[in-house]
Amino acid sequence: MQQADDATESALAAGERTTTHTTRLGGRNVSTQVQSWQVERSYATDLPAAMRAFSGSSAAQLQVQLSGTGGASAPEMYSPWAARKTGDVVRPGQSVVHESGVGGGRLPAFRGTVRSRSATSGTDSAQITALDGAERLRGPAELPKADAGFRLSRPMSSATWCVSELLRQGGLNACPPARYPDFEEGKPLTLVYASLHGGFSTPYGQPLDVPAPDTYVFSREGAPHELALVPKVTQLRASWTPRSRITFPGSRLFAEFWVNNALSYGDLDPAAPRSNADRAVLQLDLNRNGTTTGELKMEVDFAEGWIRLVSMDSKDGGYYLPWTFSDYAPWRGVWSQRGVWHVGAYFDSTDTGTTIQPQLTAPDGTSVIGPPYTLAQDRAVQKPAELQQVTLYTDMPTECVQVTGGVPGMPTASEFRQDGWVKSVELDDVVLPLYALPRVTGSQWEVISQIAKASMSTAEIDERGVFRWRNYTRFATRPTTADLTLTSVREIASLTATEEIDACRNYCVQPYRDWTGIGSEVGTTLADKEVRAILPGTTTVKYLMSDDEYDVSPPTTDDDTIVTPGTNVRFALTGGGTGSAVKGKVDLMVRREDGYLVVRFSNRHSLPLYTATKTGTPSFYLETRKPTAEPVERQAVAMLAPTAGNPDPDGVASEKYYGRQEYTAESSDWVQDADTALALAKAMRAAGVLPVPVIGDVDVLYDPRIQLGDVVRVVDTTGAALNTLAWVIGIRTAGTADGGVQQTLTLRGVDSGDLPADFELTPDKPSEPAAVTYATYASVTSAFPTLAALTASGLTWGEIRESAHV
Numbered sequence: 180m181q182q183a184d185d186a187t188e189s190a191l192a193a194g195e196r197t198t199t200h201t202t203r204l205g206g207r208n209v210s211t212q213v214q215s216w217q218v219e220r221s222y223a224t225d226l227p228a229a230m231r232a233f234s235g236s237s238a239a240q241l242q243v244q245l246s247g248t249g250g251a252s253a254p255e256m257y258s259p260w261a262a263r264k265t266g267d268v269v270r271p272g273q274s275v276v277h278e279s280g281v282g283g284g285r286l287p288a289f290r291g292t293v294r295s296r297s298a299t300s301g302t303d304s305a306q307i308t309a310l311d312g313a314e315r316l317r318g319p320a321e322l323p324k325a326d327a328g329f330r331l332s333r334p335m336s337s338a339t340w341c342v343s344e345l346l347r348q349g350g351l352n353a354c355p356p357a358r359y360p361d362f363e364e365g366k367p368l369t370l371v372y373a374s375l376h377g378g379f380s381t382p383y384g385q386p387l388d389v390p391a392p393d394t395y396v397f398s399r400e401g402a403p404h405e406l407a408l409v410p411k412v413t414q415l416r417a418s419w420t421p422r423s424r425i426t427f428p429g430s431r432l433f434a435e436f437w438v439n440n441a442l443s444y445g446d447l448d449p450a451a452p453r454s455n456a457d458r459a460v461l462q463l464d465l466n467r468n469g470t471t472t473g474e475l476k477m478e479v480d481f482a483e484g485w486i487r488l489v490s491m492d493s494k495d496g497g498y499y500l501p502w503t504f505s506d507y508a509p510w511r512g513v514w515s516q517r518g519v520w521h522v523g524a525y526f527d528s529t530d531t532g533t534t535i536q537p538q539l540t541a542p543d544g545t546s547v548i549g550p551p552y553t554l555a556q557d558r559a560v561q562k563p564a565e566l567q568q569v570t571l572y573t574d575m576p577t578e579c580v581q582v583t584g585g586v587p588g589m590p591t592a593s594e595f596r597q598d599g600w601v602k603s604v605e606l607d608d609v610v611l612p613l614y615a616l617p618r619v620t621g622s623q624w625e626v627i628s629q630i631a632k633a634s635m636s637t638a639e640i641d642e643r644g645v646f647r648w649r650n651y652t653r654f655a656t657r658p659t660t661a662d663l664t665l666t667s668v669r670e671i672a673s674l675t676a677t678e679e680i681d682a683c684r685n686y687c688v689q690p691y692r693d694w695t696g697i698g699s700e701v702g703t704t705l706a707d708k709e710v711r712a713i714l715p716g717t718t719t720v721k722y723l724m725s726d727d728e729y730d731v732s733p734p735t736t737d738d739d740t741i742v743t744p745g746t747n748v749r750f751a752l753t754g755g756g757t758g759s760a761v762k763g764k765v766d767l768m769v770r771r772e773d774g775y776l777v778v779r780f781s782n783r784h785s786l787p788l789y790t791a792t793k794t795g796t797p798s799f800y801l802e803t804r805k806p807t808a809e810p811v812e813r814q815a816v817a818m819l820a821p822t823a824g825n826p827d828p829d830g831v832a833s834e835k836y837y838g839r840q841e842y843t844a845e846s847s848d849w850v851q852d853a854d855t856a857l858a859l860a861k862a863m864r865a866a867g868v869l870p871v872p873v874i875g876d877v878d879v880l881y882d883p884r885i886q887l888g889d890v891v892r893v894v895d896t897t898g899a900a901l902n903t904l905a906w907v908i909g910i911r912t913a914g915t916a917d918g919g920v921q922q923t924l925t926l927r928g929v930d931s932g933d934l935p936a937d938f939e940l941t942p943d944k945p946s947e948p949a950a951v952t953y954a955t956y957a958s959v960t961s962a963f964p965t966l967a968a969l970t971a972s973g974l975t976w977g978e979i980r981e982s983a984h985v
Contacts, residue, residue: 180662180884181286181642190282191882194669197918198881200279202243204293204307205268212253214244214304214916216277218289220311220887221909221925222637237639237887238313238624241277241289245269245305253305254298269296275309279883279914286883288912290644312603312640316349316624326729326804327379327386328614330699335389336378337397338611338630338849339406342638342648343376345623346604351646353604354404354437354579355597357383362768364717367585370421370432371569375408375578377609379417380616384582385730387568388418397609398576401442403519406606407576411444411451414458418570420732423768425584426783427465427473427561428528433583433590434461435523438575440481441542457482459522460572461580464493465564468738468762471495473561475533477524484514486549488524488535490559498559502537502549510547518542521596525551525589528561536589546592563763565736603645610634610650611855614694615806617848618727633849635862639887649888651862654906657929661892661904665879668896672878676899684842684867685833687817691856692810692848702805703728707797710754711790713765713780720799724776728803731776733767736760739793748790749798756791756798764788776801812846815856817864828934829868836935842867869931874905877924885910885924893926904929954980 183191202210220239247253256265267273273293278285291311298305322344328335343353357372360383371384377397379386398409408415425432436459443456458480465473474497476489484504491497504514519542527534532555538548554560569582611634619626631638635651665671705722724731735743736750738760750761765788766781778799782788792798819830819839833840842863850856874893885891889907909925959979963969972979 180886180889183280183286183884184284186282187280187284187286187883190284191884194880198279198281198914198920199283199285199918200277200288200914201285203274203276205273207268209245209268212245212248214246215914216244217242217911217913218277219909219911220639222639222887237637239289239291239311239640241275241291241309241311243277243307243309245307246303252303254300254302257296257305257307258298259296269293269305269307271295275307279912279920281881281883287642288883289642291640312351312644312646313624315351316345316627317622318348320345320619320621320623320626321348322616322619323380323382323385324616324729325380325385326615326699327389329694329697329806330804331389332614332694332696332698333389334392334612334614334852335386336380336613336616337609338377338613338634339397339606339609339648340374340376340378340380341613341616342627342630343374343406343604343606344380344382345627346646347374347382349623351603352600353406353602353606355581355600358581358583358597359585362770367583367587368423369581370423370425370566370584371419371580371582373419373571373580375580376406376606378613379419381419383422384419384569385732386417387420387732388416390415390417392612396444396447398447399606399608400447401439401576403437403439403521403576403578404602405578405604407439407578408573409442409444409447409576410573413574414460414572415574416570416572418568420568421566421582421584422733423584423766423779424466424565424567424733424736425766426763427564427566428530428763429783430528430566430584431586431588432463432475432526432528433523433586434463434475434477434526434569434581435521435595436461436571436580437519437521437578438479438573439519440575441517442576443574456575458574459577461524461582462570462572463526463582464567464570465561466567466735467562467564469740472567473564475526475528475561477522477537479520479522481514481520486522486524486537486539488526488537490526490528490533490535490554490561492558492562495558498554498556500535500552500554507547507549513541513543513545513547516542523590523595525586527588531555531560533559533561538589538592538595540592540596546595548589548592551589565763565767567735605645605647607636607648607650608652610636610652610858611849612852613849614697614851629847630849632845633847635859637888641886651859653888655862655865658890658904660890662889663882663885664892664894665877666894666896667898670880670882671893671895672880674874674877674893674895674899676872676874676901678870678872680837680840680870682867682870682873683833683837683840685819685830685837685864686839686841687860687863687867688841688843689815689817689850689856689860689863690812690844690846691815691850691852693813693853694810694851697810698807699804700807702803703801704803705801707790707799707801710756710795710797711799712754713750713782713788713790715782715785715787718780718782720778720780721772721775722778722801723774724771724803726771726774729805730771731769731801731803733769734778734799734801736762736765736767737798738762746801747798748800749792750788751791751793751798752786752788754789754791755795756789756793757795760793761788810851813853813856815853815860817857817860832934833868836937837870840867869934871928871931874926874928877926879922879924881912881920881922885922890929891924891926903932951981
């Protein structure tokens with residue numbers, strides 16, 4: 180329920196139900212022109228309403244009737260052909276905020292945008308229809324097609340991550356957004372952005388190596404923002420390929436993440452040992468000539484009280500500078516704080532050294548920036564190379580890993596915090612792990628609704644415009660207390676309770692795609708047919724690539740000692756490929772566009788470079804990966820299986836009184852393992868093993884605090900004679916200009932009530948065939964004394980046995 184002020188609480192307790200409201204269109208208060216209004220929200224699903232009415236998506240709708248003002252009629256002011264000066268306030272896409280309440284107080288009731296407007300000439304009325312934030316999610320849904328899951332035979336993502344990503348695309352954020360998501364020539368660019376909201380998938384970059392699923396969990400508890408990766412082991416490792424392989428020296432990077440040093444996995448699981456949650460490392464690996472790599476690292480250790488930035492060679496070592504918190508006056512008061520830290524590091528690599536500088540935001544909001552320092556030692560100077568991968572090692576709950584290239588310098592404290600972003604998403608625990616993200620079509624909201632249906636979850640945007648995602652476990656535990664009590668003596672004007680056989684489902688089947696034993700193999704390959712001249716500046720080349728193929732990382736730039744597996748290229752100073760391979764001079768970025776893979780070559784050299792092997796043949800080679808087999812569709816079944824230790828009384832009663840009632844969920848690519856499928860099947864069966872009544876059209880005294888998913892106690896002593904807990908699954912509220920208001924709820928009972936007993940009843944049998952008198956041996960021998968007589972009759976045995984011939 181929404182929290183209300185004292186005035187509203189007092190008015191509700193006193194039974195006052197005359198409302199006050201505020202309606203703003205385009206930020207302008209039009210409350211005095213409102214003739215009537217209605218807000219409706221409910222969970223929509225195509226499944227048996229009483230069985231799974233608490234799952235699905237909810238897009239709230241507001242309808243407002245407006246009159247004109249200042250001597251002008253509503254059609255004159257607000258029709259589609261009205262002057263922009265007055266008409267734009269109700270144009271499609273315009274912002275709408277509606278608040279209402281009692282006792283002079285107002286609570287948020289709706290926040291969204293205008294969907295349609297209409298005005299009838301000859302009247303003074305215009306009707307405005309608006310939808311909530313779901314309207315912001317009408318853009319095309321896009322999900323990455325990384326191969327890490329089946330390549331490593333490990334789940335790499337989840338449906339929760341997909342929901343978070345689709346919301347991010349629509350501008351709804353659960354954590355700080357990517358700093359520079361869109362490519363613009365000469366501007367900074369987000370290279371890796373891993374929210375870690377239930378998976379290692381990324382919209383920018385892609386997962387390279389993901390840890391085993393038994394070494395981590397994703398948890399909302401202790402998350403810096405919404406949902407965090409929580410290690411079960413020391414120095415959990417995950418890595419990503421960057422979106423662009425920028426070159427060194429000559430690049431400026433900013434790397435960052437959010438951690439919580441106040442919590443570890445031992446705090447989430449009492450059976451697990453309490454481990455230290457003090458250290459995290461973000462490492463940038465640079466691909467040099469030969470087998471060695473360059474490394475830029477950001478290391479933070481809260482137990483020892485330092486942050487250390489490193490520039491080194493993987494073979495010969497390098498140099499680092501530790502900023503010990505106790506040594507710097509501005510940092511002494513914050514380093515011992517426990518809680519959420521935002522940790523970042525700036526790296527500026529040049530031919531003469533690597534400039535490093537840290538920045539942190541402490542749990543109390545204090546921003547601390549370390550002084551810059553240049554590591555000018557030989558082993559700290561980065562040799563020609565390209566950014567190969569980004570690797571995270573962490574002991575702490577971690578969220579929102581981000582690496583940005585091309586930054587002009589160290590961000591200011593405000594830029595570091597990303598002031599201005601608004602957290603408008605609440606997620607739930609991960610329930611659908613994924614080995615491969617399903618192909619999606621349609622809008623972001625349509626795909627979110629599909630995921631909600633497949634996972635028995637709810638998707639809704641509340642009265643304040645905050646998106647809430649809740650999985651099926653939300654309704655798995657029977658509530659014992661109510662948020663509100665509704666009685667027929669006071670709050671309830673009327674109600675209708677419905678129980679139907681379709682609400683009973685005691686044999687539930689959940690299909691799933693089984694990825695067990697599936698690995699990866701080479702998919703599409705392409706060897707370029709020509710040696711390409713890459714002039715100083717930018718060159719773009721397109722290669723045909725199906726949307727069904729999995730993503731390709733930017734090409735690795737090879738030298739003359741190693742040919743990297745997968746997509747790669749070699750650069751030479753001549754078209755014949757003679758001389759040494761050129762490293763560290765071409766930034767390489769890839770993107771999908773209209774059925775093509777677009778490869779962007781940014782040549783930082785002053786001379787043209789050529790995509791040529793040592794023998795003068797074209798060097799660009801493209802390779803995709805694909806699964807070794809298609810996942811097999813299998814089924815998980817939840818059914819009656821009574822044993823001595825598990826008598827399953829509800830299941831026994833269900834089959835006894837209602838028979839076996841089967842429900843098979845729709846086949847979906849979103850369910851990809853047996854355990855998840857069985858959990859869903861059991862949840863479906865638990866919801867429908869006995870038919871739970873739906874209490875519809877409950878006309879109640881208006882209460883602006885009620886929200887979808889609230890638990891109410893319904894006490895009816897005048898009609899239905901019930902006293903039960905129920906979930907709110909639908910709300911319709913309508914008001915008029917004079918302050919009158921009507922509120923109607925749809926409720927789903929928490930309990931099915933007592934088990935059937937059929938007291939003093941003897942139910943009729945399901946079938947009763949017509950009575951048939953059968954012949955006896957005596958009657959046959961009497962009618963046919965001899966075998967000859969019987970044969971002469973020409974009758975069959977069936978005719979004799981069931982006829983009047985004997």
